[in-house]
Amino acid sequence: MIFDFSDYDKLLPLVTNSLIAAALLGLMGGLIGIFVMTRDSSFAVHGISEISFAGAAVALLIGIDVVLGSVIGSAAAAILIGILGTRAKDRNSIIAVLMPFGLGIGILALSLYEGRTSNKFGLLTGQIIAIDSPSLFWLTAISIFVILVLVIIWRPLQFASLDAEVAKARGVATGKLGFGFLLLLGLAVAASVQVVGALLVLSLLVTPAAAALRVTSSPKLAPLLSVSFAMTSAIGGILLALGGGLPVSPYITSVSFFIYLVARVVEVMRKRSAKQSVSKGLKA
Amino acid sequence: MLRISQATLGYDERPLWSNLNLEVAQGEFIAIIGANGSGKTTLLRAILGQEKLNSGAIQLNGKPVTHGSRKIGYIPQSRSLDAHTPLLAKDLLTMGINGHRYGVPFTSRKDKARVEHILNCIDGHELANLPVGQLSGGQLQRFRVGQAVIDEPDLILADEPLSALDLAQQGILADLIDRERKDHSAAVLFVTHDVNPVLDMVDRVLYLANGQFKIGTPDEVMRSEVLSELYGAPVDVVRNQGRIAILGTHGADHEHHDHEEWK
Numbered sequence: 001m002i003f004d005f006s007d008y009d010k011l012l013p014l015v016t017n018s019l020i021a022a023a024l025l026g027l028m029g030g031l032i033g034i035f036v037m038t039r040d041s042s043f044a045v046h047g048i049s050e051i052s053f054a055g056a057a058v059a060l061l062i063g064i065d066v067v068l069g070s071v072i073g074s075a076a077a078a079i080l081i082g083i084l085g086t087r088a089k090d091r092n093s094i095i096a097v098l099m100p101f102g103l104g105i106g107i108l109a110l111s112l113y114e115g116r117t118s119n120k121f122g123l124l125t126g127q128i129i130a131i132d133s134p135s136l137f138w139l140t141a142i143s144i145f146v147i148l149v150l151v152i153i154w155r156p157l158q159f160a161s162l163d164a165e166v167a168k169a170r171g172v173a174t175g176k177l178g179f180g181f182l183l184l185l186g187l188a189v190a191a192s193v194q195v196v197g198a199l200l201v202l203s204l205l206v207t208p209a210a211a212a213l214r215v216t217s218s219p220k221l222a223p224l225l226s227v228s229f230a231m232t233s234a235i236g237g238i239l240l241a242l243g244g245g246l247p248v249s250p251y252i253t254s255v256s257f258f259i260y261l262v263a264r265v266v267e268v269m270r271k272r273s274a275k276q277s278v279s280k281g282l283k284a
Numbered sequence: 285m286l287r288i289s290q291a292t293l294g295y296d297e298r299p300l301w302s303n304l305n306l307e308v309a310q311g312e313f314i315a316i317i318g319a320n321g322s323g324k325t326t327l328l329r330a331i332l333g334q335e336k337l338n339s340g341a342i343q344l345n346g347k348p349v350t351h352g353s354r355k356i357g358y359i360p361q362s363r364s365l366d367a368h369t370p371l372l373a374k375d376l377l378t379m380g381i382n383g384h385r386y387g388v389p390f391t392s393r394k395d396k397a398r399v400e401h402i403l404n405c406i407d408g409h410e411l412a413n414l415p416v417g418q419l420s421g422g423q424l425q426r427f428r429v430g431q432a433v434i435d436e437p438d439l440i441l442a443d444e445p446l447s448a449l450d451l452a453q454q455g456i457l458a459d460l461i462d463r464e465r466k467d468h469s470a471a472v473l474f475v476t477h478d479v480n481p482v483l484d485m486v487d488r489v490l491y492l493a494n495g496q497f498k499i500g501t502p503d504e505v506m507r508s509e510v511l512s513e514l515y516g517a518p519v520d521v522v523r524n525q526g527r528i529a530i531l532g533t534h535g536a537d538h539e540h541h542d543h544e545e546w547k
Binding site for chain 1: 334351352354356358360368369371372375380382383384385387388389415417431441
């Protein structure tokens with residue numbers, strides 16, 4: 001049975017912490033997603049998440065903290081991509097080379113691991129509703145850090161991402177900002193992997209922003225929409241999962257995909273009505 | 285203001301230009317002209333500190349520029365923005381004044397007033413809230429000029445800002461740049477294939493060709509014998525109704541340029 005909401009009022013208090021974490025993840029994912037889109041880095045998100053998974057799997061195997069493992073994996077991936085792939089073309093091939101290697105290491109570590117199997121799949125496909133307290137602490141700390149840094153570097157990063165040539169001429173450190181962005185992205189991925197799993201990180205870091213940019217070109221409205229989409233997906237996914245007893249990830253990815261579909265429909269309808277008003281104007 | 289002294293830049297033993305000396309005064313309008321691959325854009329990049337000189341020095345207000353400068357306003361070639369860029373036209377202006385600033389992204393009342401003022405100057409109020417991807421080439425370049433002057437720079441570098449615009453648009457844009465530099469006594473280095481749209485405003489011409497250069501007023505430089513010597517081949521400079529046409533052998537002929545730049 002996918003949904004059973006009969007004990008909902010008893011279950012809800014148990015997941016309060018998870019809901020707070022989801023809200024923070026949504027805020028972080030929605031904000032950084034805007035830059036993932038404008039810097040054309042969706043593939044980097046995927047690549048970093050696979051290597052983050054490898055780090056977490058190795059951590060599980062050798063018995064250190066899983067979040068620490070995924071942060072190390074993410075950071076290593078971000079640094080390698082930053083150093084080796086300064087040009088956009090190089091970047092994608094570097095990622096394509098690193099990703100299977102990372103995934104391979106992760107699978108090796110998991111097959112050597114002899115603990116609970118739910119831990120194994122959790123890293124790839126997401127956790128069952130309750131996130132344990134130490135993970136929750138790290139997740140919160142990482143999200144708040146990423147959000148704060150993003151807000152502080154927002155304008156120069158936006159300038160560098162949207163209008164690189166002029167930004168560079170005006171003295172904006174475009175190269176350093178690009179590298180810093182990759183590191184932040186690595187942290188954001190490491191935090192998201194804990195909840196939705198390495199394979200589904202894109203649903204929080206890319207889909208909400210992609211949906212937002214379908215319906216607005218305003219640099220103020222886009223992050224607001226993106227954040228509200230990401231939060232709706234993360235919180236809504238957990239609330240739906242409560243009734244199902246299944247991992248949260250399929251719910252989160254479904255909500256986020258549904259929002260994207262709606263955004264595309266809105267975009268098409270708007271274009272149509274714009275065309276109609278133009279042709280009406282011509283007739284009048 | 286800007287001083288280029290004994291500057292040489294080239295790759296693989298082939299100098300784009302060597303021993304270039306140029307002193308630019310406040311408020312001066314200099315057109316940089318030359319064929320493709322003569323190093324016009326590279327000169328702008330060298331001034332911005334993005335290209336290293338083989339020898340010599342470039343100084344802005346007595347100091348070398350290493351990684352761009354807020355004293356410089358930069359106007360890129362038309363159509364360098366992606367059509368889906370999430371940016372409204374007026375945001376180009378806002379970025380020109382506070383895009384470099386760290387901290388909570390909040391535009392001060394003073395900056396907003398400045399954006400309003402520039403919107404007046406470039407006649408951009410009606411376009412201000414359109415996505416940049418929807419602007420025509422000429423409209424976008426008007427905002428580019430606004431973006432370059434909003435922070436009152438000492439020097440405006442324009443890299444073929446008129447390319448891909450029709451004649452009427454070229455005139456409007458050239459006038460706009462000219463007015464802004466007069467209002468703020470900023471110097472202008474204006475890279476162009478064709479000197480005609482800016483001929484009335486130009487104080488001096490820097491003509492680059494064959495690894496050599498000539499500097500002087502248009503009347504001094506845009507002459508058959510001067511350009512023939514520069515190209516090492518016969519070149520005819522024809523003046524007709526206040527316009528200048530350069531006709532010559534292969535490599536000097538200005539009729540067949542595409543908009544490619546030597547990189």
